[in-house]
Amino acid sequence: xxxxxxxxxxxxxxxxxxxxxxxxxxxxxxxxxxxxxxxxxxxxxxxxxxxxxxxxxxxxxxxxxxxxxxxxxxxxxxxxxxxxxxxxxxxxxxxxxxxxxxxxxxxxxxxxxxxxxxxxxxxxxxxxxxxxxxxxxxxxxxxxxxxxxxxxxxxxxxxxxxxxxxxxxxxxxxxxxxxxxxxxxxxxxxxxxxxxxxxxxxxxxxxxxxxxxxxxxxxxxxxxxxxxxxxxxxxxxxxxxxxxxxxxxxxxxxxxxxxxxxxxxxxxxxxxxxxxxxxxxxxxxxxxxxxxxxxxxxxxxxxxxxxxxxxxxxxxxxxxxxxxxxxxxxxxxxxxxxxxxxxxxxxxxxxxxxxxxxxxxxxx
Numbered sequence: 001x002x003x004x005x006x007x008x009x010x011x012x013x014x015x016x017x018x019x020x021x022x023x024x025x026x027x028x029x030x031x032x033x034x035x036x037x038x039x040x041x042x043x044x045x046x047x048x049x050x051x052x053x054x055x056x057x058x059x060x061x062x063x064x065x066x067x068x069x070x071x072x073x074x075x076x077x078x079x080x081x082x083x084x085x086x087x088x089x090x091x092x093x094x095x096x097x098x099x100x101x102x103x104x105x106x107x108x109x110x111x112x113x114x115x116x117x118x119x120x121x122x123x124x125x126x127x128x129x130x131x132x133x134x135x136x137x138x139x140x141x142x143x144x145x146x147x148x149x150x151x152x153x154x155x156x157x158x159x160x161x162x163x164x165x166x167x168x169x170x171x172x173x174x175x176x177x178x179x180x181x182x183x184x185x186x187x188x189x190x191x192x193x194x195x196x197x198x199x200x201x202x203x204x205x206x207x208x209x210x211x212x213x214x215x216x217x218x219x220x221x222x223x224x225x226x227x228x229x230x231x232x233x234x235x236x237x238x239x240x241x242x243x244x245x246x247x248x249x250x251x252x253x254x255x256x257x258x259x260x261x262x263x264x265x266x267x268x269x270x271x272x273x274x275x276x277x278x279x280x281x282x283x284x285x286x287x288x289x290x291x292x293x294x295x296x297x298x299x300x301x302x303x304x305x306x307x308x309x310x311x312x313x314x315x316x317x318x319x320x321x322x323x324x325x326x327x328x329x330x331x332x333x334x335x336x337x338x339x340x341x342x343x344x345x346x347x348x349x350x351x352x353x354x355x356x357x358x359x360x361x362x363x364x
Contacts, residue, residue: 002034002332005068007061007093008078009042010052013227013243016196017078017109018042020164020270022246025051027166027325033244033360037073039064041089055342061089062096069100074335076105076135078164078352081113084124091131097246103335109164111288114148129153136335139328141268142289163291165273168325173278174247176255180223187221189257189313194271195226196239202262202300203228203287207238207264209305216310225252258312261285276320281312293320333357337352 001324006025009018020036028036038052045055055061057177065075075097079086089104110116117128132138132154139162140146147158176184184190193206203224210222214237224230224240234240244252253259259275261284270287276293283305286296295315297308 002329002336003037003066003068003071003073004028004034004332005039005073005075006036006078007039007041007065007075007089010038010040010044010049010247012040013242014044014246014271016247017080017164019246020107020109020166021078023166023270024174024328034231037068043274043295058088058217062092065093065096066100067106068243069097069102069104072102073151074102074105074332075321076107076332078107078109080110081128082110082116085344086126087128087131087257091127094131094134096262098134103134103138104140105164105335106132106330107139107164108145108149109141109267111145111171111267113140113267114145117152124273125152132158137331143278144288145267160327162327162331163268163270163324164321164328165268165277166279166328167320168250168274172247173250175253175256176251177248178240178254180239180241180252182219183221183223184255186219188219190218190221190223190225190255191258191309192225193260193262194254195224195228195230197228200264201228202264203230205300205302205305206260206262206273207235211308212233212306217313223252223256225249250274250278253280256280258283258309259351260305260309262299262305262336263287273320273322276318276322279317281315281317283308283312291320291322293318320332 005175008021011018023236025036025038028034031302039055040052041055049052069075075088075342077093079090094104117125137160138158139160143161146161149159150156150344191210195203214220225244227243230240231274253275258281261272263285266287272282272284273291277301283295284290285299290296295312296309297304
């Protein structure tokens with residue numbers, strides 16, 4: 001029996017790493033060969049809720065990891081890697097796991113992680129290096145992050161590039177919320193994005209680009225899915241539906257004509273892979289990595305975003321599945337026997353995509 005302890009943010013809120021943690025827990029729990037538990041280190045970490053165990057502070061976190069490691073669980077830490085708290089949590093977990101006789105897996109999900117480590121203080125860099133030294137494997141989302149950590153001193157044998165996406169099953173898709181369903185009926189084409197708080201996520205850029213398209217598409221609408229409701233105001237053709245649980249979020253995403261990821265940086269966004277798996281056209285900023293099937297545009301360029309959305313609307317939607325679950329299970333199993341992976345693959349995603357003349361992505 002495989003025993004996995006996932007450490008990370010657990011929803012709500014629904015977005016980023018918390019969605020990856022919840023999706024991975026669900027996938028593992030559905031299997032008959034895996035005992036999976038979650039230590040919640042997110043906003044509601046002190047609450048006892050279905051699907052996760054509470055954490056009441058740093059000592060409690062380290063103690064829980066230690067106890068589970070001694071029972072044979074492999075800790076799998078999900079964190080962003082772009083702030084001090086992330087590395088404090090990581091070193092606590094990897095160290096506690098090692099004392100308990102196991103090697104933890106660390107997944108670093110942020111596209112800002114390489115820049116943070118490059119400019120961090122010597123003390124913070126030493127802390128991060130210590131955290132990764134005692135880890136059994138380190139998962140990153142793209143080749144740039146892998147190269148940065150190798151330069152940082154992490155053993156290449158520990159590093160693996162792996163998406164934080166574990167598939168979308170029909171049973172996970174719920175109903176479109178009534179407000180969004182009515183909006184869908186009144187707007188065509190319908191664009192949508194995950195509305196995460198922060199200017200770096202590019203929501204204002206999307207609204208700007210959509211406004212440039214409305215003379216061509218007078219009924220165009222934009223659906224914002226997430227906690228950022230643009231408090232500075234929205235045009236009537238933009239609907240912020242707020243935070244949605246995963247079944248409603250997937251259903252709303254499936255109702256879109258184009259899903260847009262207008263971020264200024266990214267690791268490897270799960271929402272992009274979810275939209276592709278649902279057969280929705282995807283337009284995303286041209287950051288470090290985007291999977292096959294995405295129309296890309298230069299980050300921060302509203303004119304280019306509008307033109308790319310226009311091209312995508314003229315193209316055919318394609319369905320793409322890119323689950324990393326089989327590769328992750330193999331990594332769990334290699335750690336389960338020896339505490340270190342027998343041979344962590346350099347990459348477990350397709351070769352870096354290249355654009356054709358239309359801006360659509362294909363494999364080189």
